[in-house]
Amino acid sequence: MKGENKHAIIIGSGLGGLVCGYILAKNGLRVTVLEKNRQAGGCLQTFTRNGAKFETGMHYIGSMKKRQLLYNYFDYLSLIKDIRLNQLDESGFDIISLKDNRYPIATGDDAFIETLSRFFPNEHSNLVNYRTNVHNIVSTSPFCSFNFDNLSSLYSPSDFDISASHFLEQTTANTVLQNVLAGNNFLYAGVYDKTPLYIYSLIQEFYNNSAFRIIGGSDSITRSLISSIQKMGGKVYTNSKVVEIKCDNHSATTAVLSTSECIEGDYFISDLHPARSIELLSTPLIKKVYRKRISNLQNTISNFTVYLQFKQNTIPYINSNFYHYNCDSVWNGEKYNEEEWPMNFVYMHICNKENQQYADTAILLAYMRYEEVQRWEDTVSGNRGTDYLEFKERKAERLIDELEKQMPGTKQNILHYYTSSPLTYRDYTGTEQGSMYGILHDYADPYSSLVLSKTNIPNVFFCGQNTNAHGILGVIIGCFITCAEIVGIQTLVGQLKKIKEQ
Numbered sequence: 038m039k040g041e042n043k044h045a046i047i048i049g050s051g052l053g054g055l056v057c058g059y060i061l062a063k064n065g066l067r068v069t070v071l072e073k074n075r076q077a078g079g080c081l082q083t084f085t086r087n088g089a090k091f092e093t094g095m096h097y098i099g100s101m102k103k104r105q106l107l108y109n110y111f112d113y114l115s116l117i118k119d120i121r122l123n124q125l126d127e128s129g130f131d132i133i134s135l136k137d138n139r140y141p142i143a144t145g146d147d148a149f150i151e152t153l154s155r156f157f158p159n160e161h162s163n164l165v166n167y168r169t170n171v172h173n174i175v176s177t178s179p180f181c182s183f184n185f186d187n188l189s190s191l192y193s194p195s196d197f198d199i200s201a202s203h204f205l206e207q208t209t210a211n212t213v214l215q216n217v218l219a220g221n222n223f224l225y226a227g228v229y230d231k232t233p234l235y236i237y238s239l240i241q242e243f244y245n246n247s248a249f250r251i252i253g254g255s256d257s258i259t260r261s262l263i264s265s266i267q268k269m270g271g272k273v274y275t276n277s278k279v280v281e282i283k284c285d286n287h288s289a290t291t292a293v294l295s296t297s298e299c300i301e302g303d304y305f306i307s308d309l310h311p312a313r314s315i316e317l318l319s320t321p322l323i324k325k326v327y328r329k330r331i332s333n334l335q336n337t338i339s340n341f342t343v344y345l346q347f348k349q350n351t352i353p354y355i356n357s358n359f360y361h362y363n364c365d366s367v368w369n370g371e372k373y374n375e376e377e378w379p380m381n382f383v384y385m386h387i388c389n390k391e392n393q394q395y396a397d398t399a400i401l402l403a404y405m406r407y408e409e410v411q412r413w414e415d416t417v418s419g420n421r422g423t424d425y426l427e428f429k430e431r432k433a434e435r436l437i438d439e440l441e442k443q444m445p446g447t448k449q450n451i452l453h454y455y456t457s458s459p460l461t462y463r464d465y466t467g468t469e470q471g472s473m474y475g476i477l478h479d480y481a482d483p484y485s486s487l488v489l490s491k492t493n494i495p496n497v498f499f500c501g502q503n504t505n506a507h508g509i510l511g512v513i514i515g516c517f518i519t520c521a522e523i524v525g526i527q528t529l530v531g532q533l534k535k536i537k538e539q
Contacts, residue, residue, distance in 0.1 A: 048279045049308030051079025053501030055262040056516040064524040068271035073278035078259035089346040095255035099244035119261035121252035123388045126356045130248040133220030134361040140217045163209045174238040180514040185530045200480045201237030216367045223383045226337035229368035233480040250388040284320035288496045308501045310469040338371045339459035339471035341405040343433045351450035354393045359384040370404045379403035407459045407470040429456045474507040490519035
């Protein structure tokens with residue numbers, strides 16, 4: 038193996054950093070993961086208030102039935118034994134609410150088509166074609182299809198040359214159905230005539246196969262990966278902020294911590310946003326034009342979240358995710374003004390145990406532009422002033438009122454609520470300006486927003502949601518592409534083929 042007995046230093050312990058750490062440790066490298074915060078996990082983190090546990094980012098996952106796509110990757114990563122799952126309602130794991138009408142999104146091709154055909158009886162053939170086209174698009178990538186006979190396209194795609202919205206307009210002339218098919222827009226922060234079809238298709242295929250909540254929280258993924266890395270001889274350190282990656286004339290040599298400690302390595306992988314990553318590299322090996330492009334990348338919108346804790350045994354547990362839109366188009370949520378906000382929201386119950394009857398907690402999430410909180414960006418969490426607290430309370434009450442209109446009786450059964458703004462999300466998960474999904478991809482200019490795992494420096498790489506695609510599946514696939522640069526693509530493909538054949 039190319040990287041055997043070498044030392045890989047990974048900066049950041051989000052899903053990308055930990056998955057890369059696992060893959061490289063499994064393939065014989067010495068691995069050191071360095072996390073600046075006291076808690077590892079990035080968007081996999083959870084937190085507890087008044088005995089109630091809340092998710093910060095990973096709210097539900099897909100394709101986790103045995104030998105489905107994510108199941109295979111979890112099997113490779115030794116996660117299956119440590120993760121407990123609750124399958125969402127197969128007759129409607131997502132509910133798309135457009136003003137006064139609600140449309141269930143069912144699991145599986147046949148159920149999906151038949152369910153929506155009841156609402157759109159003249160669209161059956163279009164729905165059949167839609168599912169066929171989405172499946173074919175995703176299957177062009179070997180890491181999505183698990184068909185590794187043709188490795189000519191690791192990233193996907195021919196399908197960066199059309200937007201998701203244009204694809205839906207070609208699929209059907211029915212504008213309501215177009216919006217229903219894009220109704221889980223929050224999962225990729227889609228932008229009209231910009232979000233590439235491939236990003237959209239990957240999300241749809243992923244959840245169409247099956248959809249699950251992680252019982253007890255996604256931090257179980259973090260704990261499992263860290264435990265596995267440590268069992269294979271790797272190290273994971275929190276409170277270890279990297280402030281510089283030193284280079285010689287050819288490659289990176291050393292990670293410098295805020296404590297002035299220096300750690301030498303053979304490979305360096307950054308799970309940080311690419312703009313933050315290149316700030317660690319003062320070397321001329323990073324060209325000015327590359328620095329400028331990375332620094333000017335546009336990011337997806339952020340969010341404002343209300344974490345709800347309910348009075349005991351008052352709110353029946355909803356085994357679906359609820360996406361509501363007050364506007365005519367699901368694509369326009371980021372274009373709100375003060376009077377219109379929120380134009381849309383997502384409401385999800387959190388699953389704490391099997392066969393849950395009542396909800397203990399839930400999240401209520403709406404788009405929010407970073408500019409709304411920018412005046413407080415240089416303040417410290419917990420010390421941002423009364424005007425910031427009043428801003429959050431005002432937004433929370435307005436969002437709860439919108440939820441009450443759709444779910445009458447909810448407000449009176451809220452015991453406590455807690456809030457996070459784009460600043461909270463930025464500081465807690467390390468995302469750029471609180472961006473939900475990192476870099477905003479544009480089908481019309483794919484290369485300006487494309488961040489490859491390789492950099493100008495031969496032993497420095499990127500991983501995480503800004504390479505390949507975001508979300509748990511996109512990040513994991515991106516990690517395999519990154520690690521292939523170190524241990525070899527055929528090595529990883531061989532290991533994945535064994536998983537598939539089990």
